[in-house]
Amino acid sequence: MYNILDFSLDKLKQWMKDNKESEFRAKQIFDWIYKKNIWNFEDMSNIPKNIREKLNNSFYIEIPQVVDVYKSNLDDTFKFLFKYRDGNIIESVVMKYKHGNSICVSTQIGCRMGCKFCASTLGGMIRNLTSGEILAQVLKAQQEIEDRISNIVLMGSGEPLDNYDNVMEFLDIVRAEYSVNVGQRHITLSTCGIVPRIKELADKNLQITLAISLHAPNDDLRRNMMPIAYKYSINEVMDACRYYINTTKRRVTFEYALVRNVNDNNECAKQLIDLLKGLLCHVNLIPVNEVKENNFKKSSSDNIKKFYNMLIEAGIETTIRREMGSDISAACGQLRRSYLESKNDLKGV
Numbered sequence: 001m002y003n004i005l006d007f008s009l010d011k012l013k014q015w016m017k018d019n020k021e022s023e024f025r026a027k028q029i030f031d032w033i034y035k036k037n038i039w040n041f042e043d044m045s046n047i048p049k050n051i052r053e054k055l056n057n058s059f060y061i062e063i064p065q066v067v068d069v070y071k072s073n074l075d076d077t078f079k080f081l082f083k084y085r086d087g088n089i090i091e092s093v094v095m096k097y098k099h100g101n102s103i104c105v106s107t108q109i110g111c112r113m114g115c116k117f118c119a120s121t122l123g124g125m126i127r128n129l130t131s132g133e134i135l136a137q138v139l140k141a142q143q144e145i146e147d148r149i150s151n152i153v154l155m156g157s158g159e160p161l162d163n164y165d166n167v168m169e170f171l172d173i174v175r176a177e178y179s180v181n182v183g184q185r186h187i188t189l190s191t192c193g194i195v196p197r198i199k200e201l202a203d204k205n206l207q208i209t210l211a212i213s214l215h216a217p218n219d220d221l222r223r224n225m226m227p228i229a230y231k232y233s234i235n236e237v238m239d240a241c242r243y244y245i246n247t248t249k250r251r252v253t254f255e256y257a258l259v260r261n262v263n264d265n266n267e268c269a270k271q272l273i274d275l276l277k278g279l280l281c282h283v284n285l286i287p288v289n290e291v292k293e294n295n296f297k298k299s300s301s302d303n304i305k306k307f308y309n310m311l312i313e314a315g316i317e318t319t320i321r322r323e324m325g326s327d328i329s330a331a332c333g334q335l336r337r338s339y340l341e342s343k344n345d346l347k348g349v
């Protein structure tokens with residue numbers, strides 16, 4: 001049995017052909033799934049019964065179940081806990097803005113990157129999500145909010161470039177007209193910096209935004225926060241970014257989580273400026289979300305402001321991330337963990 005959401009239109013057409021059915025059925029089926037939110041073959045009234053039977057024998061449509069929805073009291077942020085058919089739980093966050101709705105999707109169940117400040121990685125990685133499972137987060141969220149999603153960020157649990165093939169397939173399908181039809185420029189992929197994959201992604205020459213979780217301006221400090229920094233130096237990451245910029249002509253975003261007494265002093269700001277000066281980039285400063293399992297504390301608002309001002313004065317385009325949904329633990333992996341804890345189901349997570 002296949003999850004039909006893992007199939008592209010071409011692949012489903014081929015399947016129809018192999019099963020002696022007309023190829024145009026593939027588009028009809030996807031219209032039901034993507035345009036009408038009909039997620040069982042029985043209700044696809046223009047598909048003949050014998051084809052529906054064949055479909056039922058070969059495919060399922062995996063839409064995760066909503067285990068819980070948390071709505072922020074501070075802003076229009078919704079956090080969904082989704083459960084897949086194998087029982088695994090992930091989280092997706094939807095942010096409603098005036099200019100459109102944005103979703104932050106998870107790409108893996110758990111994560112194996114080990115960043116010290118992040119809740120998603122605490123129990124390691126359970127498994128990759130398939131392209132269809134990532135896509136289904138978007139479909140289910142659209143149904144729940146009764147509105148279209150126009151922006152996607154791959155910034156939930158998991159490292160997208162550690163699940164490269166499935167994530168690339170997801171990007172292909174979610175952008176397609178027959179599917180969700182999200183524009184490339186409305187998609188951001190965030191990575192802790194897996195250098196060879198960044199280059200591979202650049203070679204695909206997509207117009208998506210690449211975001212790099214930098215978080216530190218030198219290797220020593222970065223290694224204290226992110227194990228991946230032992231594998232790839234900041235120089236190598238920067239080379240890959242320059243390659244991405246030169247190939248795609250797209251501006252790269254650098255994420256920098258400000259942690260009190262760790263990476264928020266003047267010296268760090270100076271080093272960061274030296275690193276990024278002249279690059280087509282944007283810095284997103286994120287007051288670190290405090291996670292109970294570690295000691296990373298948020299920088300003071302004074303320090304955040306000072307850090308921000310130094311970057312701006314040096315001519316580096318910078319924003320301070322608004323803390324959306326901070327009352328509902330909207331940071332990576334926090335909700336899944338507390339849910340599993342409450343169910344006493346941590347199984348090493």
Ligand code: SAH
Nearest residue numbers: 117118155158159190191192213255288289
């Ligand atoms: N693995 C990818 C994407 C998922 S994490 C990556 O590393 O980019 C999405 C972003 O949230 C990353 O920038 C990550 O470093 C950041 N993040 C994780 N935990 C955080 C926390 N407690 N506070 C602030 N940002 C955090």
